[in-house]
Amino acid sequence: MENGEISYAGKYSAPDYERIVSANCGLAIENTMIYHTPEVKEQLEKFGIPVLVERSSYESDPLARMEWVKLYGILFDKEAEAETFFNEQVQRIRPLLGQDTTGKTAAFFSVTSNNLVTVRKSNDYVAKMIGMAGGEYVFSNLSDNGNNLATINLSLEEFYAGAKDADVLIYNSTIEGKIETTEQLLSKCPMLADFKAVQNGNVWCTTQSLFQESMELPDLILDMNRVLAAESSNAVNEDELKFLTHVS
Template identity: 75%
Template sequence: MQTKHFGLCAALSAAALLLLAGCAGSGSTAAPTLTVESSYPLQYAKQFTVDECTGGYELITIADSQYLVVPQGAAVPEDLPQGTTVLQQPIENIYLVSTSAMDPIISLGALDSIALSGTKADGWYLPEAKAAMQAGQIAYAGKYSAPDYETILASGCGLAIENTMIYHTPEVKEQLEKFGIPVLVERSSYETDPLARMEWVKLYGILLGKKQEAEQLFDTQVQCVAPLENQQPTGKTVAFFSITSNNLVTVRKGSDYVARMIEMAGGSYVFDDLTDSGNNLATINLSLEDFYAGAKDADVLLYNSTIEGSIASTEQLVEKCPLLVQFKAVQNGNVWCTAQSLFQQSMELPDLILDMNRVFTEGTPADSELTFLTHVE
């Protein structure tokens, strides 16, 4: 049975391949057999699973792909499932393309495991990531569809972490793997619960040898929103949106994690009935008329600044869409704008839920009391 084995270099010598197989010489120890002991417990995440195996090995499954995390100094087991990607610890010099993975890795104190970024310094809203790139500690190695292979190979890259956009250019994934670089395609964006997205920190904890730290970090963040579980709904109706340059309104679908955050905060999302429409996109574009019909009586408007930029005043918002002057929330001064860092700060989602709850229950809390929301005057 053939298994893909990846190293840090563009090619492995024949002797190294023999060593990985556990048969470099007659005196070598035979490769162990992979034996699953238990399933690693996950509370919310649905897009990955982990099987804990004897000897400290961990078998990660993401969609139809499997990754075996091999402890440092351990041999690669024999008879792995066809196509299993072997990740030998320590995993270093990561090429990070998926921006949602950066915050969990920073939170684990493992920023030094990243050597390359698929985002330029000015594209990061995370100060640690931006500073590391400006200091030359992390190099820009091209976006997902056009990586700088020379830079990647010269760095001794041990892993490329991509999101599902890589499937639009499958030849890039194939080329990286031909160079001996394993590619892990993360799917946290497919999670429909904010706590499920945040639980992906456990996957990075496993990869980077910080499993216990990840569990403690996740548990601490979950406890931040635990008090909201016993609160009654506020009765506030809420629209979360942005206005595009071609006069359409982008809203989140009812199954999206943003709608779930509004619910957890005690609100009711006005577009909760919007369905998948046959695709996996989290958003849908509405005409101004359809948006007016659905959101004109909403108690709270939350403007998503991450797509078209932030707004500083209701006048600026009304310039984008004159119909908004007729909206209840605009007339009552209950319009809020999200921080542009929102979708990169996946470990701080509880702070946004708490922000929403304060807005829904207190009316107009001071901006200084909030993390991700700013009142639009």
């Protein structure tokens, strides 16, 4: 943006129509947030600008999310490059798919400011990545509960019952911020001191850019595998990790 290669044209809910039209924009690519302001989509179309709503976030399989790169290959006449890039990413994790499971269980969560715990549903792509990495997601029976959200909020008691004995805890920093120490984690939720993973020092935190880098999902799967396959957190070479950091 500073180099003038791209221009800021307002928020999805309040675009700068004048700038968009004057730039002869030929296509507007929106995520599903646009459905909250349908009048914006209608206005863009009135100006003769077709609107494509990108729905990769609805994919429940990590590879399916990545495969959306092929759509952009079609849009920008880079089909061969997109196909090659996708295949290269898939090949990076293919060796994991034929391996035995690690026998380890994992929870992926964050603690909200109102004392609830946000976890992924059992059919969510993050839960599936844990499985691809050789682990077992502890909340394997969370129902869809009638909405399209990928997450669900549990009470502290429900989370305790499901994750107390998990071998690995992965804290999702993208919602409530990153944590670096066990003290920071326990300040959010003191009862976590009873958890097996906390006592064994096997707690990890995601980077905050995690959900903005969908084409890098193989790196997260490989990170998860390194953590799950290790005998202890001390056996993990943190220099090899891209999306996970150890909570000391």
